[in-house]
Amino acid sequence: xxxxxxxRPKAKHxxxxxxxxxxxxxxxxxxxxxxxxRNQASYFYVPSQIVKDPPAPGRAVRLGGMVEKGxxxxxxxxxxxxxxxxxxxxxxxxxxxxxxxxxxxEDSGVVAEGRMQANGxxxxxxxxxxxxxxxxxxxxxxxxAAQKKAAVAETTQ
Amino acid sequence: MxxxxxxxxxxxxAALAALQLAAGFLAARQDDxxxxxxxxxxxVVQGVLCAFAFAMLVWLFARTDLSVKLVAMNSHSxxxxxxxxxxxxxxxxxxxxxxxxxxxxAGALIALVERRLPDRTMQATLAAQGFVALGFYAFxxxxxxxxxxxxxxxxxxxxLNPLLQDIGLAFHPPTLYLGYVGLSVAFSFAVGAxxxxxVTPDFARAMRPWVLGAWIFLTVGITAGxxxxxxxxxxxxxxxxxxxxNASLMPWLAATALLxxxxxxxxxxxLRAWTIMLGVVAFSMSMVGTFLVRSGILTSVHAFAVDxxxxxxxxxxxxxxxxxxxxxxxxxxGSVAEGGKFEAVSREGALVIxxxxxxxxxxxxxxxxxxxxxxxxxxxxxSVGPPYFDPVGAIFVxxxxxxxxxxxxxxWRQDRLARVRRSAIIGMVAVLAGLLLAIALGAGxxxxxxIALGAGxxxxxxxxxxxxxxxxxxxxxxxMVTAHLGIAxxxxxMASESAFSEExxxxxxxxxxxxxxxxxxxxxxxxxxxxxxxTALEGVMLASYDGGAPIELHPQARSFWSPPxxxxxxxxxxxxxxxxxxxxxxxxDGERWQxxxxxxxxxxxxxxxxxLVALGGLLALLGRVRDDLRRRYVTRKAAERREAAA
Numbered sequence: 141x142x143x144x145x146x147x148r149p150k151a152k153h154x155x156x157x158x159x160x161x162x163x164x165x166x167x168x169x170x171x172x173x174x175x176x177x178r179n180q181a182s183y184f185y186v187p188s189q190i191v192k193d194p195p196a197p198g199r200a201v202r203l204g205g206m207v208e209k210g211x212x213x214x215x216x217x218x219x220x221x222x223x224x225x226x227x228x229x230x231x232x233x234x235x236x237x238x239x240x241x242x243x244x245x246e247d248s249g250v251v252a253e254g255r256m257q258a259n260g261x262x263x264x265x266x267x268x269x270x271x272x273x274x275x276x277x278x279x280x281x282x283x284x285a286a287q288k289k290a291a292v293a294e295t296t297q
Numbered sequence: 298m299x300x301x302x303x304x305x306x307x308x309x310x311a312a313l314a315a316l317q318l319a320a321g322f323l324a325a326r327q328d329d330x331x332x333x334x335x336x337x338x339x340x341v342v343q344g345v346l347c348a349f350a351f352a353m354l355v356w357l358f359a360r361t362d363l364s365v366k367l368v369a370m371n372s373h374s375x376x377x378x379x380x381x382x383x384x385x386x387x388x389x390x391x392x393x394x395x396x397x398x399x400x401x402x403a404g405a406l407i408a409l410v411e412r413r414l415p416d417r418t419m420q421a422t423l424a425a426q427g428f429v430a431l432g433f434y435a436f437x438x439x440x441x442x443x444x445x446x447x448x449x450x451x452x453x454x455x456x457l458n459p460l461l462q463d464i465g466l467a468f469h470p471p472t473l474y475l476g477y478v479g480l481s482v483a484f485s486f487a488v489g490a491x492x493x494x495x496v497t498p499d500f501a502r503a504m505r506p507w508v509l510g511a512w513i514f515l516t517v518g519i520t521a522g523x524x525x526x527x528x529x530x531x532x533x534x535x536x537x538x539x540x541x542x543n544a545s546l547m548p549w550l551a552a553t554a555l556l557x558x559x560x561x562x563x564x565x566x567x568l569r570a571w572t573i574m575l576g577v578v579a580f581s582m583s584m585v586g587t588f589l590v591r592s593g594i595l596t597s598v599h600a601f602a603v604d605x606x607x608x609x610x611x612x613x614x615x616x617x618x619x620x621x622x623x624x625x626x627x628x629x630x631g632s633v634a635e636g637g638k639f640e641a642v643s644r645e646g647a648l649v650i651x652x653x654x655x656x657x658x659x660x661x662x663x664x665x666x667x668x669x670x671x672x673x674x675x676x677x678x679x680s681v682g683p684p685y686f687d688p689v690g691a692i693f694v695x696x697x698x699x700x701x702x703x704x705x706x707x708x709w710r711q712d713r714l715a716r717v718r719r720s721a722i723i724g725m726v727a728v729l730a731g732l733l734l735a736i737a738l739g740a741g742x743x744x745x746x747x748i749a750l751g752a753g754x755x756x757x758x759x760x761x762x763x764x765x766x767x768x769x770x771x772x773x774x775x776x777m778v779t780a781h782l783g784i785a786x787x788x789x790x791m792a793s794e795s796a797f798s799e800e801x802x803x804x805x806x807x808x809x810x811x812x813x814x815x816x817x818x819x820x821x822x823x824x825x826x827x828x829x830x831x832t833a834l835e836g837v838m839l840a841s842y843d844g845g846a847p848i849e850l851h852p853q854a855r856s857f858w859s860p861p862x863x864x865x866x867x868x869x870x871x872x873x874x875x876x877x878x879x880x881x882x883x884x885x886d887g888e889r890w891q892x893x894x895x896x897x898x899x900x901x902x903x904x905x906x907x908x909l910v911a912l913g914g915l916l917a918l919l920g921r922v923r924d925d926l927r928r929r930y931v932t933r934k935a936a937e938r939r940e941a942a943a
Contacts, residue, residue: 154635154638154639155570155635158568158571158649161649161653162571162652162653162656165653165654165656165657166653166656166657166660168657169656169657169658169660169661169693170660170664172661172689172692173660173661173664173665173689174664176685176688176689177664177665177668177681177685183677183678183679183680184678184679184680200682200684202680214885214886217803217804218803218804218885218886218889218891219802219803219804219882219885219891237802238802238893239531239802239865239880239882239883239891239893240883242862242863266532
């Protein structure tokens with residue numbers, strides 16, 4: 141680069157400099173975002189996946205399945221419940237402290253947000269159940285469809 | 298009959314949009330086209346017809362005309378009148394009609410008042426506006442007709458989702474739509490300017506009030522939506538990084554960037570191509586938001602694939618508008634002459650950094666919102682939440698806030714950091730004070746950063762007023778100061794809520810007490826109560842702050858019967874230094890009731906900050922409009938004087 145172009149690069153190539161700056165920032169954002177998404181996105185599990193290949197304890201995940209009949213037990217404090225989520229193949233014990241959603245009942249679908257503990261219990265921070273006839277959490281919707289498919293497969297063969 | 302009138306008005310409005318597009322396009326291509334006189338009247342009449350169609354729909358809902366499918370699906374004769382009216386836009390078809398109504402009203406308004414731009418640019422702008430509107434008319438008429446009749450009238454309606462039966466929410470969607478659609482005007486201005494190669498400061502000045510207006514409505518809409526989610530969902534949170542929330546945040550980020558780059562273009566004739574680009578991006582984000590919310594894709598990618606008509610329609614519109622605009626941009630951007638130059642250390646330089654970082658934040662939010670949709674399409678279900686958005690967003694928010702400390706103090710074109718050294722030191726002292734305070738109180742990493750930067754920005758934001766007589770400061774500058782102060786206030790609220798909230802969950806008998814933070818809360822009674830379309834269990838709680846006089850709270854667990862659904866009505870006790878948030882749960886066993894209590898110090902600052910930001914926008918808008926009117930008055934007087942002299 142000779143002296144002439146080096147002296148006034150800013151004035152001459154300001155637009156280029158701006159474009160480069162914008163692209164660098166956006167690429168940085170995209171790279172950081174993609175990296176973080178691969179590492180931190182909380183994955184959705186069904187019980188058989190949890191049993192087969194459990195997520196690291198403490199990692200935020202979602203667990204979806206059916207609340208097993210007769211499994212809901214309320215502890216003495218009146219706000220902590222223990223129940224079992226199953227998908228027909230595997231069962232995962234879940235512990236939750238809080239006010240349960242209105243349509244959280246046995247033999248019905250639930251999505252629990254939380255983390256696995258070292259002892260194999262899933263500690264839930266939040267429970268999502270069917271809100272009403274129209275609104276169903278998106279994981280649950282596919283869940284029941286998958287179960288329907290499984291049921292059809294079982295009865296037709 | 299009313300429905301048919303509405304539908305006819307909608308068809309005529311669509312025809313006028315087509316006329317506006319054709320006439321505007323022809324007029325923009327050649328200077329002396331006689332057809333040009335049609336463009337402005339077409340825009341005005343189209344706005345009137347569309348408003349008429351919307352009024353007809355509201356009337357149908359007011360009368361609960363159950364022979365109309367949309368009314369039968371979404372209303373109920375028992376509903377209070379205000380929610381019957383709100384039901385008109387609390388559903389897919391009605392809200393899309395509202396979208397188009399606001400859009401055509403905005404088109405009518407620019408046709409009536411905007412006289413600053415060259416005629417041909419104006420014609421091209423209105424043609425672009427007609428083009429965008431036409432797509433939405435097609436969407437309404439072919440796949441989402443709000444006036445469709447039922448073959449046999451229904452006996453009773455289905456009702457409105459009880460979560461939506463809330464006065465705040467009734468006016469939330471219209472507010473956001475005003476914001477979304479205001480950005481469509483910015484888009485049309487950008488396309489018009491690009492087509493006629495008139496990317497001038499005048500273009501930025503013409504566009505700016507629209508961006509400001511849209512931005513104010515988006516700010517108010519996001520703030521109100523956040524408060525609604527806070528008290529209505531009963532989860533105690535105020536922002537969930539839900540895709541629907543992100544759908545309103547992304548246009549806001551883009552509009553914020555556009556607002557700042559438009560001021561550079563208006564004041565200094567720099568950042569021409571960049572401003573055009575942001576105009577396109579801002580409206581794209583409105584469209585993406587509409588697509589996310591309206592296509593059903595959020596429920597499930599698969600649900601979208603099952604009933605793809607509407608989603609595909611919006612997606613195609615999105616592709617046509619954005620693809621078209623980007624193509625025009627690609628073809629023309631090279632021929633937009635480079636604007637005014639500036640040094641790196643200058644007001645422009647700071648605003649460029651603001652723009653680039655805002656765009657980066659926008660990219661982070663967009664990727665985080667779309668990622669679950671992409672992976673689900675490939676068969677892996679993923680949810681992305683605060684563990685992603687909070688730290689990754691912070692990487693770009695923190696440097697942006699640091700630049701905000703000094704940016705407004707810099708001079709246009711060229712400045713030295715040494716000149717603003719004293720102010721920068723004052724700001725940094727405030728940052729350090731906040732940092733020490735947060736560490737002393739034991740806040741986490743992100744809240745500590747929030748408190749430090751919030752304190753610094755609160756001080757730095759008012760420094761541009763230093764040494765000036767307040768009464769002589771222009772309204773626009775006061776607006777900027779107010780908005781920046783609002784960001785600081787909201788930031789302090791967010792940090793305090795996240796660092797110092799206390800929660801108490803207990804099952805107590807009537808007469809027993811639970812405490813959270815400085816509050817003692819006694820459950821005095823649980824009574825059944827009834828409303829117009831719901832029954833509820835209502836708790837009577839006596840809350841006393843630090844042993845003071847008790848305040849009575851009435852949290853409810855409501856059951857609606859049409860549609861059957863239960864909602865939690867939290868009860869709030871607001872003090873200057875925070876809020877007590879109380880929720881009544883279920884009966885734990887024979888005698889005990891579940892209660893959930895939160896003490897959230899300074900949480901209200903979040904929404905006061907949001908309102909300050911909107912107020913700042915309003916001050917700036919008033920300032921700009923007043924200057925504009927004054928300029929028009931002066932030029933008219935000058936013209937009259939010249940005539941009198943001649």
